[in-house]
Amino acid sequence: MKKGLEKYMDTIPAVGDASRQRETFWLNDKKVPEGEKKIHLLQPDQIDDARRRLERFAPYLQEVFRELEETGGIIESELREIPEMKDFLNKAYGAGIEGRLMLKMDSHLPISGSVKARGGIYEVLKHAEELAFDAGLLTESDNYRVLAEPCFCEFFGKHTVQVGSTGNLGMSIGIMSAKLGFHVIVHMSADAKQWKKDLLRSRGVEVIEYADDYCAAVEQGRKNSEEDETSYFVDDENSRNLFLGYSVAGERLKAQIEAQGIAVDREHPLFVYIPCGIGGAPGGVTYGLKQIYGDHVHCFFTEPVHACCMLFGMATGLQDQVCVKDFGIDGRTDADGLAVGRPSAFVGRVMEPVLSGIATIEDKKLYDLMRGLLDSQDIFIEPSSCASFAALIRPDDLRDYIEREGLSDQMKNATHIAWATGGNMVPEETRKAYLAMGLS
Numbered sequence: 558m559k560k561g562l563e564k565y566m567d568t569i570p571a572v573g574d575a576s577r578q579r580e581t582f583w584l585n586d587k588k589v590p591e592g593e594k595k596i597h598l599l600q601p602d603q604i605d606d607a608r609r610r611l612e613r614f615a616p617y618l619q620e621v622f623r624e625l626e627e628t629g630g631i632i633e634s635e636l637r638e639i640p641e642m643k644d645f646l647n648k649a650y651g652a653g654i655e656g657r658l659m660l661k662m663d664s665h666l667p668i669s670g671s672v673k674a675r676g677g678i679y680e681v682l683k684h685a686e687e688l689a690f691d692a693g694l695l696t697e698s699d700n701y702r703v704l705a706e707p708c709f710c711e712f713f714g715k716h717t718v719q720v721g722s723t724g725n726l727g728m729s730i731g732i733m734s735a736k737l738g739f740h741v742i743v744h745m746s747a748d749a750k751q752w753k754k755d756l757l758r759s760r761g762v763e764v765i766e767y768a769d770d771y772c773a774a775v776e777q778g779r780k781n782s783e784e785d786e787t788s789y790f791v792d793d794e795n796s797r798n799l800f801l802g803y804s805v806a807g808e809r810l811k812a813q814i815e816a817q818g819i820a821v822d823r824e825h826p827l828f829v830y831i832p833c834g835i836g837g838a839p840g841g842v843t844y845g846l847k848q849i850y851g852d853h854v855h856c857f858f859t860e861p862v863h864a865c866c867m868l869f870g871m872a873t874g875l876q877d878q879v880c881v882k883d884f885g886i887d888g889r890t891d892a893d894g895l896a897v898g899r900p901s902a903f904v905g906r907v908m909e910p911v912l913s914g915i916a917t918i919e920d921k922k923l924y925d926l927m928r929g930l931l932d933s934q935d936i937f938i939e940p941s942s943c944a945s946f947a948a949l950i951r952p953d954d955l956r957d958y959i960e961r962e963g964l965s966d967q968m969k970n971a972t973h974i975a976w977a978t979g980g981n982m983v984p985e986e987t988r989k990a991y992l993a994m995g996l997s
């Protein structure tokens with residue numbers, strides 16, 4: 558335990574629990590009404606800019622990824638009601654969920670099978686666009702399908718993209734960059750799964766492995782990239798572009814909610830639960846949703862007990878000045894997508910006026926929830942994704958929040974969305990091993 562942190566353990570119960578490696582639920586008392594208006598680091602029109610950029614690239618993406626044919630090159634996932642999972646959570650965990658429970662299936666996003674297909678791919682596309690603009694090879698009014706022509710591969714081949722990753726970000730950046738023709742290097746931390754490294758190598762991606770944690774992989778990647786002037790580093794700790802790529806999910810979700818005839822207003826609150834690693838993905842999605850639904854959407858992050866860096870950062874207000882090791886926690890978790898020890902340098906601050914709270918969960922429960930979802934709904938998602946149910950299985954804490962917000966009478970009309978952040982690329986063998994975890 559680093560000196561000076563004891564006072565937070567003594568005065569903030571959730572920090573005390575978390576530092577003792579117990580599951581906990583922190584409610585954010587800095588959240589304010591219309592909090593999104595207090596966010597000045599980013600402007601709402603930047604989300605529009607990101608959305609338009611993705612639309613410009615859609616004809617290209619449709620051309621090069623067969624799986625995007627049906628959606629016209631738009632990378633989006635299904636929003637599905639999961640009533641049997643609701644029954645399972647109510648029976649097995651006494652969750653007492655009223656209203657509707659839905660799954661946002663980013664676990665099944667095309668191209669890379671995780672939420673990183675939003676931010677990661679967006680950032681690569683933005684970088685490619687800038688290079689092509691600067692070289693006079695492309696203008697905004699062109700049909701971006703031309704990018705599929707060999708001369709562009711040759712052009713991008715003179716440039717390198719690098720990223721540090723626990724796995725899924727590397728998959729998105731790696732697959733997209735390699736497709737465009739970039740030389741791409743992914744720096745993988747010790748938590749990264751072998752099958753992800755194998756898959757990337759099979760697509761022509763250079764994978765460098767580290768025995769150390771995520772921060773070390775990022776550090777080395779950043780250093781490598783700085784030494785090469787043709788190299789671009791995707792900086793998960795600081796990137797506004799990743800964040801904006803994720804935030805486009807807000808509008809996309811709104812369209813899906815409306816198409817299913819679901820109301821979101823004062824009488825029909827929307828509760829959203831998103832697994833958090835460094836914070837970019839859940840932060841970006843939350844930012845996008847808050848711009849649309851304001852006080853009618855209630856967003857929670859969820860983290861593994863062993864890697865609850867955002868809880869420590871936000872609850873203490875120390876943000877990225879604190880990491881889980883400072884509290885004597887090892888940062889090791891089976892939820893590889895969430896195995897991050899230090900939160901983003903800016904996400905916690907941006908979230909301060911809007912985030913409802915953070916729940917943590919033990920690894921072994923992730924496997925029970927995984928089996929629960931598979932048995933009840935026939936949907937497989939990876940361990941990290943299963944953290945999206947962490948808040949729902951702590952009904953007493955959730956009730957405190959609901960009472961504080963004066964929503965008790967509205968909860969029968971509520972919609973809960975668990976954000977499944979990854980899963981459909983997990984190979985069959987690995988799935989089987991996951992599904993057997995903790996059974997004997």
Ligand SMILES: *Cc1c(COP(=O)(O)O)cnc(C)c1O
Nearest residue numbers: 725834835836837838894978979
């Ligand atoms: C990366 C990831 C997250 C969280 O995203 P961060 O930007 O690291 O907070 C959640 N789930 C999965 C499966 C991921 O790969």
